[in-house]
Amino acid sequence: MLDQQRVDQVFHALGDANRRSMLERLSRGPASVSQLAEPMSLTLAAVVQHLQVLEQSGIIRTEKVGRVRTCSLAPQGLRLAERWINERMNLWERRLDRLGDLLAEDTQSEPQPKKHERKKP
Amino acid sequence: MLDQQRVDQVFHALGDANRRSMLERLSRGPASVSQLAEPMSLTLAAVVQHLQVLEQSGIIRTEKVGRVRTCSLAPQGLRLAERWINERMNLWERRLDRLGDLLAEDTQSEPQPKKHERKKP
DNA sequence: CTGTTGGTCAAGCATGGACTTAAGTATAGG
DNA sequence: CCTATACTTAAGTCCATGCTTGACCAACAG
Secondary structure, three states: OOOHHHHHHHHHHHOOHHHHHHHHHHHOOOEEHHHHHOOOOOOHHHHHHHHHHHHHOOOEEEEEEOOEEEEEEOHHHHHHHHHHHHHHHHHHHHHHHHHHHHHHHHHHHOOOOOOOOOOOO | OOOHHHHHHHHHHHOOHHHHHHHHHHHOOOEEHHHHHOOOOOOHHHHHHHHHHHHHOOOEEEEEEOOEEEEEEOHHHHHHHHHHHHHHHHHHHHHHHHHHHHHHHHHHHOOOOOOOOOOOO
16 A cells, blocks of 8 residues: 555546646657647647656656657556556445345345335435 | 546546545445545545535535435446546557567568667767 | 534635746757 | 757746635534
């Protein structure tokens, strides 16, 4: 649970639409900083700042060769987010299943409706 | 592609550690507002504000009965985020596969890499 | 009724984050 | 060497967001 820090960074990074749009571009292949900047209505400097956030969170990886920095996706960063989400959903759905089972058992002895329904007072 | 708005809301909502911690709590079962607030070092009002963000993004669902509002996870919200992530990762990994195939073909005929590669000075 | 609990609303503050401009560095090309 | 390219860094602006306080309201207990 020490990667809570990382999870935090990753989700924070994903929380920005511009950064996500850069990620969409990168998911179709590596790109240089200025290639990434071109379709955006942002300064190059701003793009660089976003890239720093993305790299620090581990979502992308960059390498500078000559004077051009090439960025590419590092799926293990995204996988962290995916795992977090899956864990929450699994927990929740398993809970629903167990609950369903209990209700099913009850209906054998008591004349209750099958699903989880509430009455209005 | 009109749910870009929704995707934005969901990721923004997930971008906050306090909100995620509430989601962790909720993934183990529904809870009232004050139950959610209790383990956090936040005012009740602040918690309520976070809950509004979470509900508007579709990640949770809340229902008020009497004077207590009960919150529960709505997995379809999280599923939206999961899908976005999966799509990016799939695209990227498929690309890597195709690239691997190309390289494999090339190594049969030519011992040189095809594309623009530079040496480090 | 009164008091308490559980939650809501409305300002307001204060910090952080996104962006910009501007100046600087290093590399490629002629 | 000179210039253009491809970033990089620093500094400052500005707005969104997170949080607090304080007043308020509705439901239930006694």
